[in-house]
Amino acid sequence: MQMFANTNYDFTKWRWHALIFSAILVVLGIVQVARLGLPLGIDFSGGTIVVLKFQQPVAEDAVRRALEPLPGEKVVQQYGSADDHELLVRLPQAQESEQGTSLEQGAKQVVEAVRAANIGQFEVISTEIVGPVVGKDLQRKGIYATLASIFGIALYIAFRFRLSFAIGAIAATLHDVIVTLAVLAFFGYELSLNIVAAILTITGYSVNDTIVVFDRVRENFRTMRGASLESQVNTAVNQTLGRTVITAGTTFLSVLALYLFGGEVLEGFAFTMLVGIVSGTYSTVFVASAIAIALSKNEGSTPAAPTSAARLAADRARRRERRNV
C-alpha cells in the first residue's frame, strides 16, 4: 500500500496564500488569547486545589452551598468520569499567603466545611497548594525555558543548515505555539505545568518535522542542480509528504489514546499535544519551507555559513535563476 506515491503537488506556488492564511491565523490567535485571556492554572497563579472522592454520587451544588461561607471565588467541578464521584474544589490565592499558615488554611477549611455539611462520606485524594512566590517563579521559568529551547534549536539548524532555514523553522514553531495557545484559550483550558511541558514538546515535534523536510531540501541541492530553489523545496516537501502524514497520523493515534484513556491528570497535556501535532504538520508543509524560500532569495552574500556543499549548490542554483529572469 502506498499513499502519496510520487506526488507532485505545487505547494510552493501556494506559499503566499499559505503565509497569508497563517498570518491571519496567528493574528486571530493573538487576538483570541488577548480577548479571552489565558487563564493561569494554580501552578502559575497560585491558589489551592482539593480533590474530594465521595463514596456515592453527590451534587456539585450541594458542595457549592457547603462552601458558601468561605471567602473568595470558589470553583467546584466534576473531576474525571462521573462514576468516580470525584469533585475538584479550587480556591483563589489568599491575600496574605506569604505566611505559611494561611497558605494551608484554605484546604483545611474546605474539608471541614464539606464534612460539616454532611452530604456524604468522602476522602481527600489530592491537594495542591501553590504560594505566589512559587507561581511567579514557575511563570518566569516557563517562559524562559520555551524561549531558550526555541533559540537553542534555531542555533543548531543555523549551524547544520543555514540561517534562513533556522528562521523558517522558528517561524513555524512560533506559529504552532501561538495557534495551540489560542485553541487552548478557546476551549477554556488553564495553563498548567503539564500544558507548558506539552508546548515545549510541540516545539521539539514541530522542529523535528521541519528538519526532515529541510534535510531533503539539502539533499536536493546536490541531486537537482540547476533546478530553481522553489522546485527543490517543492520536491522535498512532496518526497517527504508520505512520511509527514504517516508520522503525524501515528503520533496523533498514540496521543489520542493518552487523551481518551490516560486519566484526568494528563488530559490537558494530551489535548495540547493533539492540537500541536495538527498545527505542526500544517506548518511544516506550508509555513517553514515558504519562509525559508522567501528568506533564501533575499539572503544576500552574507548568510551564516551553511555546510559548504549545500551552500555551493544553492548558490549555483540561485545564479542560474537570476540569469533566467
Next chain:
Amino acid sequence: MTSNLRWKVIAILVVVALAVVAFYPPKDKVKLGLDLKGGVHLVLRVQTDDALKLETETSAERLRDELSRQGVAIGSVTPDGARTFRVEGVPGDRDADFRRIAEEWVGPVFDRTSSANGSYSFTLKNAQLTRLRQEAVAQALQTIERRVNELGVAEPIVAPHGDGDQILVQMPGVTDVARAKEIIRSTALLELKIVEDGPAATREALLAARGGQVPPELEVIPGAAESGNTGPVFYLVKRVAGITGRDLRNARPSLDENNQPAVGFSLNQQGADKFGTLTSQNIGRQLAIILDGRIQSAPTIEGRIYDEGRISGSFTQQEVQDLSLTLRSGALPASLTYLEERTVGPSLGADSIRAGVMASAIGLGLVALFMFAYYRLTGLNALVSVSLNLLILLGFMSYVGAVMTLPGIAGFILTIGMGVDSNVLIFERIKEELGAGKSARAAVSASFDRVFLTILDTHVASLISAAFLFQFGTGPIRGFATTLFFGLLSNVFTAVFVSRTLFELILSRRPQAAKLSI
C-alpha cells in the same frame, strides 16, 4: 549469516538482556514519583533573616557582657533590625578601650560606624550576611533531614531548591500530611532561663515596679497559666539563656508528677556542667522552660540539678511524641514557611498508573495495527524496534535511578511516536529507492545511510528541547524530560542499528533478487 551480522545480533541481545536485568522485577527496580505512588511534595522557605537577627542579638549581648567585665560603663546596647545594633553613651575617656574590645569581640563579623556623643552602630558585613544565610539553609536542611528520617518515611528527598533559601521535601507514602508538616516546621528552640519577676496577668503589671521599662539584660516572655487560670501570663526573664536545645543529649516522652504526658530530657556533659552551676546558684528561684518563645512551665529550683529535666504543660500523648522527636533532631536555625504543597493520595496514584499503562498499551496497539496494514511484514520490524526501544528505556531509567512520573508515562507514549517516526522515515525511503529500481539490498543499505543523517538532526533538535524542559521542570515534568531524553537516545540505537540488522537478517536468508514485503 555472516560473522559481521552475527556480532550485531549478539550486541543487540546483550543490550536487551542488560536492560531487562536492570528493570526486572519492575516492582522493585522502577522508582515511582509521588504522583504515582502517593505522598506529599513540599517547598519551604528558610526565613534566613531569623538567623541574622540571632547573630546580631547574641553579638550585642556578648559585647555588653565583655564591656561590663572590663569595667567600661556604657549607656545602652540595642538591636536595630536584623543586621544592626547600636551602642550609645560610650564615655569619651574610655573610647579607645571600647574600640579595642569591640574590634576584638565583634570586629570580624560587624562593620563599625561611629557618630557623635559616643554612639556607634554595628552592621553585619556583607560577606558574613551571605555566610550566615547559607549556614542557616544548610543547617535547616540537616535538621529537616533528621526529622523526616525519624518520621520513618521510606526514600524521602530533602534537597536545596530554587534560588538559595528554598528547600524541597518529598515524602512518599505519607498519609498524615498535617502532622508531618508541623513536625518539619516546628522550630523546637528550647531555652532555660532564670525568672526575674512574674508571673503577672499583663505586661504592664509585670513592669510596674520597673517604671514600665524592660531592663536591657531582661525580656518579657508570655506563657501559659500555671493552673486553673486561663489566658496568658507574663514573666520577666534573663535575656541570655542558661541552657539551650544545643546542650541536649536526648529527649523522650515521659510523665510528670500528675501523671500527665511530658517530655523528659537529658543534657550532654557541657550542658550538665552549665546546668549544675546555674541551678546551684539560683536555688529557690524559678526556672522558665521556654519552647519556641513561649514559657511552658516555670518550676522553682529546689536544689542542684545536673543533667535531667522535664518539660511539662498541657500536652497530649501525640504532642509529647512529636516534641521529643523535634527536640532530638535539634532546633531549626530559622523559622520556615511553606511555599508549595502537593499531596497525592495513594488511590489516585494507583488510578494514574492503571490509566497510563492502559493508554500506552492502546497507543502501541493502534500504531502496530496501522504499521502492519501499511507496511505489511515490514511493520513487524517497526514493532520490534519500538518495543526494544521501550525495554531499553525502562532499563536505562531503572539503572540510573530516574523517577517514573505520570508525565513520564506520557514520555513513553511520545517515545513510541518518535520510534515509529524514525521507522516510517526509513521505510518510506526504502520504498522510494525500490521505486527507483534498486534491488532490495541496495535500497535498504542506501536508505539507512541517507536517513541516518536526518535522524541525527531531528534527534539532536529534540534533545535540545528535552534538555531545556529538564532545566525548567520540577518533579513530574522532570520525569517527562528524563524519559524523553533517554527515549531519544535509545531510539537512535533501535531505529538505526536494530532495525537495519533486522532487515539484513531477513535479506541474508533470501536470494540476491528477493523482494521485501513493504
